[in-house]
Amino acid sequence: MLSKEDILNDLSVISGIDPGAGVSQGAERALEAYEIDNLTLQTTSTSSMAEQLNQAIQNHEPIVVTGWNPHWKFAAFDLKYLDDPEEVFGGTEEIHTIARLGLQDEKPEGYEVIDNFFWTEDDMGEVMLEVYEGTDPEEAAQNWVDANQETVDGWIDGVNTVDGEEFSLVLVNWDSEVASSNVLALALEQIGYDVSLTTVENGPMWASLESGDQDASVAAWLPITHEEFFDEGAVDDLGANLEGAPRIGLVVPEYMDITSIEDLKA
Ligand code: PBE
Structure with a gap:
């Protein structure tokens, strides 16, 4: 497991997708709502986010992505959503x-x-x-x-x-x-x-x-x-x-020992 300390030492970005996506706007809202100044949202594309996720997992490094269900990444990797107590990302979509x-x-x-x-x-x-x-x-x-x-x-x-x-x-x-x-x-x-x-x-x-x-x-x-x-x-x-399944939020590999978006604040 990667400890919260290791994670905060290494991490400087949230690996996002396209800037127009709702989940990108949600990530910006989350950085503000949880007062996270130590990370910025890096918007790229869906395929680039997936590639970064794949690389980080192979190297057992910390990574936070803007994620959503339904998505194949949950079948391909062991991932979890970070809790969102401020409900910035809403509930089921x-x-x-x-x-x-x-x-x-x-x-x-x-x-x-x-x-x-x-x-x-x-x-x-x-x-x-x-x-x-x-x-x-x-x-x-x-x-x-x-x-x-x-x-x-x-x-x-x-x-x-x-x-x-x-x-x-x-x-x-x-x-x-x-x-x-x-x-x-x-x-x-x-x-x-x-x-x-x-x-x-x-x-x-x-x-x-x-x-x-x-x-x-x-x-x-x-x-x-x-x-x-x-x-x-x-x-x-x-x-x-x-219906029933769609959801968006911040997603991390299971090996990261944090549970909530709040844990991303240095
Ligand atoms: N998504 C997939 C989109 C909607 C479908 C979650 C990346 C978005 O965030 O706008």
Whole structure:
């Protein structure tokens, strides 16, 4: 185990992901709320955070990452969330499907499918882990669909087919959302849509739905994570596509002998 003293001696950053992520904003709020002046948030990207985590664990060094569930890292490594007594990161979240206003009238078939889209943490985990192990996201999504066609049928059965109409999904490059967006794209293709996936930053994702540039997204984390991006009335909230499991916070390897965000304060 690494003692609190060793940890505080070695550690100077929280290894973050993209600056626009809700969990990045949560980490900034945590540094302030817990008066932690000895660490700064280093924002990079999801893949870089994962690489740093992997390296630190191989070297048995201290590391704090901005983490979330569902995520493959919990299957790959022994990790724990630090307690958050100030509740800076909120509690259990839901992942919502969000559409541009007017989509329901203009593309009712696609709207019905995205509204039906709902799966579990285990489902998402299967796709995510395969991508982590090196499979291309489209292929991992196809493998999941092939093995779970009855779940997909639950989203598309009874929905009229279309003839090559375009449908645009927008996402941020987070592993969880890469998995869900690729799977939903295949379901929409099964009823005849020509689906585009566009990857942007979090703020622009919400803006592209508000402006109507994009049709929908399955990457909205509510109520806390994306609270400041979510303008009720400016987008159509279709409710949860995954619930019960989503959570964000500060995550560390089990071998670090600390339990709370408070322990990061020197
Ligand atoms: N995440 C994954 C996102 C939402 C999905 C937790 C990194 C965020 O923090 O905004």
